Amino acid sequence: MPINYAKHGPQSKRNTTVSEASTNGKKPQFIPFTRLEDAQAIRAAEFHPSGHLYAIGSNSKTLRVCSYPRIQELKAMREDHKPYQPAVLFKRFKHHKGSIYCLAWNITGDLLATGSNDKTIKLMRFNADVCDVEGGEAELTMHDGTVRDMCFMEDLTNRSSLLISGGAGDCKIYVTDCETATPFQALSGHSGHILSLYTWGGAVFVSGSQDRTMRFWDLRTRGCVNLITAPPSSAHGPGSPVGAVCVDPSGRLLVSGHEDSTCMLYDIRGGRIIQTFRPHSAEIRTIRFSAKAYYLLTGGYDNKIVLTDLQGDLTQPLSSVVVAEHADKVIQGRWHPTDFTFLTTSADKTATLWALPN
Template sequence: MAMRPQSMMGQHMMQPPSHHMGSMPGSNVSASGLPVQFIPLCRYEDSQAIRAVAFHPSGRHFVIGTNSKQMLLCKYPDIRKINLSQRSIPFNPEILLTRPKQHRGSVYCCGFNPTGELLATGSNDKTIRLMAFHADECKIGAEMELTMHDGTVRELIFMEDSINRSKAMVSGGAGNCHICLTDCTTGQTFKDFTGHTAPILGLYTWGGCSFASCSADKSIRFWDLRAANAVNVILPNAKTSNSPVTSVCVDPHGKLLISGHEDASVMLYDINGGRVVQIFRPHGDEVRTVRFSNAAYYLLSGSYDKRVVITDMRGDLTLPLMYLPVAEHNDKIIQCRWHPHDFTFLSTSADRTAVLWSLPLSHANS
């Protein structure tokens, strides 16, 4: 695969832009160079909807959080030992650890810290469970129940303070809509970020002290751990999406923000230039999740239209973008997450399943 252009704007695509491409017979890429239909490699089905999923940074495990209040830790299969070209029926994941009463309510979010030593889950029971995780034995160590939120905890992320060698967690959701910064060692919340006026639906960090939040109040806010208030705010106006923001992600260089919206739109925002690059609609219903692939070549998005779409991010982002539906559930899609190394992803759905998807022939680089 070609090396990523240094700038994501101003580079022309190698293929003519179009909005929907057919596949090439006998190939696992479309005529545009985009991957085509992924296959469901493994599939977990629960008694209720599944909202939350996250990969361990090593890629060897993934965690599932369900509406039935449970958390499962699963082993990521070695896709190099599986004949992907002949798989038609997904197998059950190897479950290494089950916690049937992880919360008193639905698990809305989950995540590992960058070193993989911590795992946290958030719930509509208004609590966060912060746990030490021992990856080699796949065991939970010491844990704390945190009660700083007064509403559903919708999202959480971990921040690493390399200077002070400390670990912090950022979390947000409904209730008073504050974003809480919590010391992972003591479990004490030592800072509140205020400004959102409706539930926080997404949080994202791209390293250092910076993170972004998005909300049902239709705004996106940029934060710095060292600052008391938001360092930048994207408010709804004629040039931006005038719709609740459900998910955000930022490319690894901190230059481009992508946001998903309730009105089925996806917005590309140039952070340094402070401008909207474009808004497009790859879905037919509310977009619930957006995530860059590892090298930011592709954008993964999931929607209430039951589809997962991949958009090509390798060319001139001011031109019409090429995108392709690559996977589908039987009900609304809630979350999608890329594997940290392989070109595979997990999706969760109201159809009560979490599915690991792979190309029929594995691609190592994304």
């Protein structure tokens, strides 16, 4: 059944933190709570499923796992708060031979994977209680170009984790059995670099590529089950390369961010574009729904972080508000699993945790 666009998202229990502020004429502004600094651009960030930790990967080849602040600290934050360096609980220099482009935790948080422009993936068992790697690490070498994105999926039949990875080079998406650290599928179809991968549960995931397409894949059929072409940038001509993709928790709504600074909302079950809009003035490289899909978080090469309100009729113009800003390009943004806070990485060599002051 297609989405009832006019009633997207629960209306009776709506989270009005941002939307109320914007409609009342007050611009909501997230404040940097912690700020990690590095010698080079920081690309990758991901919260641990518990929400107590987050991992950071940098162009300096350094992998860090940091402690998330206590909720009492966040609740006490004022507008004049000065960001401080987060507690780094785990640190590994020269984790890769090249820059760390992406990283991911599995759903239980005991596996951590990192991908690099050295064309390798490192897969590690991670003990969150002591914040350390257990045993050795597996190095995966099946890619012949930069590994740009990864996501974990659960193989319910065999009760094991699968790692989905993609990037440059042969433009194939590889599926790896994490128990044996062995790649066992190579999915072909894209003709350009794969820049983004996302799964929301089950056996299906979506990929976004420089070839201007998004593909849905089903591991049960071992192939592409749906192909979506980016909408034209103008009245004529091709669409724009896809820098980021995400699907809401219900699996009904796809959102994509593009090189031409547009976002597209797509009804997966109805098979049609709902609308395109432009929350940034430069390329979009990160996009994520908040926990209940009330808001969309986007970051762009215009240095800005934008929240778009998705409560209400999705066919109508959407309210987008700049809520935070870096000194250089925003590369990645991630919501906390439960709190109304988010983490961003930037070419300004920082990873920043943002929260709303009380």
